[in-house]
Amino acid sequence: MSELASWRDGTAxxxxxxxxxxxxxxxxPDDERVAVFDNDGTLWAEKPMPTQLHYLLQQWAAxxxxxxxLAATQPYTAAVSGDFGWLGGAIDKHYAGDDSDLGxxxxxxxxxxxxxxxxxxxxxxxxxxxxxxHLTLKTPYSxxxxxxxxxxxxxxxxxxxxxxIVSGGERxxxxxxxxxxxxxxxxxVVGSALGLKYTDDGTVRYGADLAFFDDGPEKPVRIWSRIGxxxxxxxxxxxxxxxxxxxxxxxxxxxxxxxxxGRGDVPYxxxxxxxxxxxxxxxxxxxxxxxxxxx
Amino acid sequence: MSELASWRDGTAxxxxxxxxxxxxxxxxPDDERVAVFDNDGTLWAEKPMPTQLHYLLQQWAAxxxxxxxLAATQPYTAAVSGDFGWLGGAIDKHYAGDDSDLGxxxxxxxxxxxxxxxxxxxxxxxxxxxxxxHLTLKTPYSxxxxxxxxxxxxxxxxxxxxxxIVSGGERxxxxxxxxxxxxxxxxxVVGSALGLKYTDDGTVRYGADLAFFDDGPEKPVRIWSRIGxxxxxxxxxxxxxxxxxxxxxxxxxxxxxxxxxGRGDVPYxxxxxxxxxxxxxxxxxxxxxxxxxxx
Numbered sequence: 001m002s003e004l005a006s007w008r009d010g011t012a013x014x015x016x017x018x019x020x021x022x023x024x025x026x027x028x029p030d031d032e033r034v035a036v037f038d039n040d041g042t043l044w045a046e047k048p049m050p051t052q053l054h055y056l057l058q059q060w061a062a063x064x065x066x067x068x069x070l071a072a073t074q075p076y077t078a079a080v081s082g083d084f085g086w087l088g089g090a091i092d093k094h095y096a097g098d099d100s101d102l103g104x105x106x107x108x109x110x111x112x113x114x115x116x117x118x119x120x121x122x123x124x125x126x127x128x129x130x131x132x133x134h135l136t137l138k139t140p141y142s143x144x145x146x147x148x149x150x151x152x153x154x155x156x157x158x159x160x161x162x163x164x165i166v167s168g169g170e171r172x173x174x175x176x177x178x179x180x181x182x183x184x185x186x187x188x189v190v191g192s193a194l195g196l197k198y199t200d201d202g203t204v205r206y207g208a209d210l211a212f213f214d215d216g217p218e219k220p221v222r223i224w225s226r227i228g229x230x231x232x233x234x235x236x237x238x239x240x241x242x243x244x245x246x247x248x249x250x251x252x253x254x255x256x257x258x259x260x261x262g263r264g265d266v267p268y269x270x271x272x273x274x275x276x277x278x279x280x281x282x283x284x285x286x287x288x289x290x291x292x293x294x295x
Numbered sequence: 296m297s298e299l300a301s302w303r304d305g306t307a308x309x310x311x312x313x314x315x316x317x318x319x320x321x322x323x324p325d326d327e328r329v330a331v332f333d334n335d336g337t338l339w340a341e342k343p344m345p346t347q348l349h350y351l352l353q354q355w356a357a358x359x360x361x362x363x364x365l366a367a368t369q370p371y372t373a374a375v376s377g378d379f380g381w382l383g384g385a386i387d388k389h390y391a392g393d394d395s396d397l398g399x400x401x402x403x404x405x406x407x408x409x410x411x412x413x414x415x416x417x418x419x420x421x422x423x424x425x426x427x428x429h430l431t432l433k434t435p436y437s438x439x440x441x442x443x444x445x446x447x448x449x450x451x452x453x454x455x456x457x458x459x460i461v462s463g464g465e466r467x468x469x470x471x472x473x474x475x476x477x478x479x480x481x482x483x484v485v486g487s488a489l490g491l492k493y494t495d496d497g498t499v500r501y502g503a504d505l506a507f508f509d510d511g512p513e514k515p516v517r518i519w520s521r522i523g524x525x526x527x528x529x530x531x532x533x534x535x536x537x538x539x540x541x542x543x544x545x546x547x548x549x550x551x552x553x554x555x556x557g558r559g560d561v562p563y564x565x566x567x568x569x570x571x572x573x574x575x576x577x578x579x580x581x582x583x584x585x586x587x588x589x590x
Contacts, residue, residue, distance in 0.1 A: 171523075186522065187521060187524075196519060198513070204516055224413055225466075243493055247497060
């Protein structure tokens, strides 16, 4: 694992090793060795749709079957009919700057947990991970994890780094799987957050709002809030990761899904040339990874 | 340090030791051993005023001297005249349920950092801690730290606990001193937060708002947001800590400043009897601590 066994001896691996050697040579203290990773499309696959949408489809379909009026609106219609295209399109529209469909999704996300305790949601999500299969890989979602990235997390930890997830995905949907899938504990999972409230029965419950969407310029803000340090390394795969990468003072890694397996994730749409001018180091899935998933 | 040397062999020390023995006997995994501590009045003195007000007085006096119109308003008038009574009264009024003066303070707090980078503020606060003297103890603020509590932090850590600060005080005002004073790194400091924004020059800066005031029912919310676990142990000293103590599933410690040194901090106003009915374990400064400050 720690030897980056799934990485080809290409430019990305060499850049990572040179970065760690430089940090060591400069004697950077361990507590400044902070690395941040996007999740969807960076640590695991986000096609044909983000994992959370799969979970929500189940929740929305159940809610729609109990409420015909609800079933006539999006995203419940899509959930009942299995129209994944509408959902994937909402994400594509977001990355193109149009958040109209995303707004409907966010409203339905909030509705699914309004008033639910954090423990009950945690149990529901854990149950999903225990039973669900990735829609195209047909494996449990652990099979959608990018093996080279797990090796990179361990490689950095062995070099004294502390690794965090900083995702546009919802924080408490990730937490039930991050220890098992990535070795990242819940206190190091940063993500979009539903509003929370404390109720007199001693319980923290979700409210009727989205507290923040952890994407784009929000990512550096959430990194500072949670960690209180500027990261040395950041790794992402999409336009929503650009500010996080710029915020990192050292190595800025951009995963480029240029393989031809049909797993291609949400692209960083400026392409490799622009990434180079920004000082990002491209991770080419085709050229830098010897294998993609754990076998 | 780890032997609770500054604690008398009284009820509080015995309760702490019994709690840790029980956690060990039940084989609770280390990652579930989470402890949360209020800061002002719990880990260090908050009289004659919270430390941050001392810092802000300096900032406000400087701002008022450059702007006579500002100098005619509170809290700038208090800062220029050295009328600490108005400021202390604002906190007392808050704990009595009247936030009118606190509102003026919050507006001035926000104004002091609006547009400032987190790094510049960090440097300014670090400079304050390096130079300022506690107003009555006449020592650096490290001398206002409660020695028994530092010993408790180390005692819990040796028992596999991870300790967090969860304070009504402002997060980034605490972070520059928590490693040195308490051995708590910035990622484990939770507190009230100024709004943040990311600017195109790759910098995180404070905005013109208070994001949230981490007090009362907000404390369990922020504990879940940051840590993603319910703590086993919580320790506080005031009404603002009640919900945090209720949220802890194991030992709930309430520091009671019943000594006669004039250091008495903001009280938990329901008294020891009510604390007992809530299942809180009282830490009597007079009876449970052999010494208060490091000498």
